[in-house]
Amino acid sequence: MSNFSVAFRNADAATILSVCGELDAHTAPELESAIKKCRDEGKINLIINGHDLDYISSAGLGVFMAFIEEIRTLGGDIKICALKSKIFDVFDLLGFPKIYHIVETEEEALSLFERGIQPIQGD
């Protein structure tokens, strides 16, 4: 009874992962394997579109942390966009906006990649 799904979409500058439903300890591995798949295919510019994300738990947040370092080392980034305000609040509480680009729209996120904006942290 998984109420979570990930859909892939390729844009010019990045691969967009649209997440839908509830991202918790049970569904986190799905997003994990989705990001892993992108990484293995060499797609390192990733946008997580959270427009349809209804809930995120700490385990869900952990997925972003698990890959960010590696993706950035490879020269890519994970950017997050279109979060509902309630979900954004969870990201914000933890300080994610200090580490990730979290923007309003997918276009904004794409343009960040297109313009070659560096990830927030230089390391």
Added chain:
Amino acid sequence: MGGVGEAALMSTNILYQAALVLCFLCLWITIAQALENSRPTPAQIFWHVILTIIPACLLIILILQIPGAFLEENLPAAPIVHVKSALLSMVLAGLSFILMQRFGHLVRFRRTRRSERNWYLLLFFFSLSSVTSAPFHHHFEDLSSNIDATLSIFLLLALVTSVIFIFLNTVRLAWIIRLPVKRKMGALGLGIVSVCFTVTTLLLLFSPDVLALNSITDLSRPFEFLIFYSLPLTAIIVLCITFGFAYALTSVLSLIFHLPTIGDYQRSVDEMAAIQALTVLVREVADPEKLYHWVVSTPVESGRGKAAWLTIQDLDSGSLKPQIVAAHNIEASLADKVCDVSAIHGESAGTRALVSIQNTAADRRIQNGKSNGILSLLAIPLATRTEVLGTLFVSRDVAHAFENEDIESIGIFASQATLVLENARLLESKIERERLASELAIARGVQQRLLPQAMPRFATLSLAASSTPAHEVGGDYYDLLELGDGKLAFIVADVSGKGTSAAFYMAEMQGIFQAVAQIAPSPHDFLCHVNNALGRSLEKNVFVTAIYGILDCNTGAISIARAGHPPVAFVDVNGDAMLLRSGGLGIGLDRGDLFGQTLEVKEHVFNPGDLIALYTDGVTESRNSEGEEFGYDHLLQCLQSSRYERAQGVHDAVRQTVDQFMGPEKKYDDDLTLLIIKWHGPEPVI
């Protein structure tokens, strides 16, 4: 002779016959008693009968050696003749009774009500024949001519019925089917011997002329003596011997007819025994290796297959490829090389049906089957109601070797083996579960002791706290530490994720708090130290959120910092409530300088009646049955309405409200921790 004489003779006869019947009834009972105690196997019964017949015949011949014979008819016999007939009758009666008792056992082997009834009816009609023959005793031949007609009809009827029952009972040969091969052969030999022997004996007894023994002794027919002694007894003995002979004959014939099917029967008996052994095994052996070995060796040893192996798909091993866990009469590696185990396992498990490859040369999943002795192959899924435990492969070195009957039999065995394996697995997982449960109970105890066992007491403030893990152990932590000079350090932390791994980090957190708070009590230093210390050990996808603060118990000055944690709820004495949301990253999010740069420390001085609530997201994210979250507003409202209580009262009010909100099911999704600090001021408010 007159009527009186006749009547007297008649009554003497009746008395004589009655006494005789009584004597021989005693003999019958004695033999029955003697034989009742020994319960030999059917084959042994045959031996016993032979061993009885030989000495009995010798004895008869010996008795016949005694001089003395019948004279002319109607002349009184010499006393020695009486003795001789009595002795002969005893021996013959004894022999026939033993024969009846022994064969009675065989006839009633695996008895049913009907066979039991037929046997007793046989005995009854034997007795009836005997009784109805009484009036024909030779002493009265001339006297009883008038009753001859009706009585002889009775006698005839009784005899005919006896013969019918002899026939009915001789077809009761259930014991033969049950005999093991060796015993069957033995019994056959014995049967032939005994039939030959009986025939010879009868010829010897009835027609001594044939063997020309006449010249040596006066071998008159022993039955002449018997008839002379008692006609009813003769009747019963003749019937018994007839039955014995008939039964031996049918047994021998039946044994001969059974010979061709002995092998098949033996095989199914062996299979049944093997299955039974397997069931016994599961009770004693919990070792899966041994069970697997039995599962593969049984079809081979019962002759259904030439080689067998078992594949199990163990998802825990991380491989999707089914592994050969046991093989019999073939090397596991060879079986793996010759046939595409994965493909066949996949088919049998997918369809949950048997895969039968009658000619492996024509199946691309098998390579070089011919040179490796695998020409027919069966793959039987060991399927329970819910899953497929594995696949049993049975092969033969001839193509088209598996008949329907073999397939059926192996199928039955496979379902039995499935049960056995499943039982073993259930047993194992139960043991494992119990072990885990007891270890978790220990862990829970340990974790509870990591939390403060009692709240420190102060005149100026009151404290209350609790922590409830969603599972046995959790990742929530709260603690308080008196630092001396009236300062109190406090912390509420939440390790991401739940359960065992979170519990380990929680324990680490406790160690760090107790040590670091003493050295670097200021919130900024403390949390930076924690980030450095934990950052090294945390997994990449795990983080910890925390709120740490220092309270001066003399002045009410509080200094507090938030590392990614839900904000502190602050309520003042006027009922103004707010969330103190200072900046700060979760611990473990950044392992560089960013953590320290973004961390913001808030300073405040409590007024009497002010209170703060530190909590984990288990409180605000508690959901009711409709899936709604408890939320910050609800929490603030609750704090406002209970703000006049001491810390314990406020704490209890919040916990109760949360419990009520969650409804009667009250299933905690997340660890839930709450710490209330209420400032009463230097002069305590009562």
